[in-house]
C-alpha cells in the first residue's frame with residue numbers, strides 16, 4: 493500500500509486491537525458496559541477532532557484524510573457488549589450478527605482507506621459487500637480454529653441449531669472428541685466459510701491497484717487455515733491449525749500475480 497494508506501490501516505488496526513483488548517486482555521475481568529460506554533465517548537471525541545491520547549490521534553488523523561464513517565467503529569464496540577452478555581448463538585443469523593460486529597466492521601472501515609479503483613465499474617455497494625464477506629469469513633475461520641480454546645473459557649461460538657442437527661451438544665464440545673458427527677458438522681462450517689471467502693475474492697480486483705496485494709495475500713493466508721483444520725482431521729479441540737512459514741512465503745508471490753488482475757471495465761469486456 494502507499495505509505496499514507498499503510499499508516500491509516502495501522503491506526504485502524506491499533507484502535508481495533510485496543511477495543512478487542514478491553515474484553516480479551518488482562519483487564520477484561522474489570523470491563524463493564526459502562527467502560528465500553530466511555531470507550532465509545534472517546535471514539536466520538538476523536539472523530540470530532542479531540543483525541544484523548546497519541547494512538548487516538550493517529551486515528552483522528554486517518555479520519556481527516558479518508559472518508560471513514562464512525563458507524564462500523566460503534567458497531568464493533570456493540571460487538572464487545574454482545575460478547576460480555578452472550579456465550580451461545582442459537583442459529584447462524586445470531587452468529588452472523590456477532591461476526592459482523594467484531595470483524596465485518598473491519599472490512600467496512602478499510603475500504604475508504606484502501607480505495608476503489610477509479611477504472612472499476614463495480615458498484616460501491618458490491619465492493620463493500622465483498623469487504624464485509626472477508627471480515628465474516630475471517631471471523632468464522634478464527635472461530636473454527638479456536639473451538640477448543642474458546643470452550644475452555646466456557647464459550648461456544650457455533651450455531652446451536654446446526655450442532656443439534658448433527659446430534660451434537662455443548663457436552664460434546666467440552667469433552668472434545670473428534671467423532672464422525674463432529675467431522676460432518678465441521679465440513680459444513682468450512683464450506684460456508686469458503687463460500688464467503690469466494691464472495692470476498694470477487695471484490696479484491698475492484699480495489700485500488702496498490703491495495704490489492706495485501707488484501708489478496710491476507711485472504712489467501714487466512715483461507716488456508718481451513719485447509720489446515722482439514723489436515724488435522726478436524727481436531728480443533730487440542731490442535732491449533734496454522735499455516736507454516738513456507739506456505740506463507742509461497743502465498744505472497746501467488747497473491748502478487750493475482751493482484752495484477754485489473755477490474756472489469758467497459759473496454760476490457762469489449763476485448764473478448
Ligand SMILES: CC(C)=CCC/C(C)=C/CC/C(C)=C/CC/C(C)=C/COP(=O)(O)OP(=O)(O)O
Nearest residue numbers: 595598599602622623626627630631634695696
Ligand atoms: C475484499 C475487499 C473488497 C476489501 C478488503 C476489506 C478487508 C481489509 C477485510 C478484512 C477484515 C478483517 C481483517 C477482519 C478481522 C477478522 C479477524 C478474525 C481478526 C482476528 O482477530 P483475533 O481474534 O484477535 O485474532 P487472533 O486470535 O488470531 O489474534
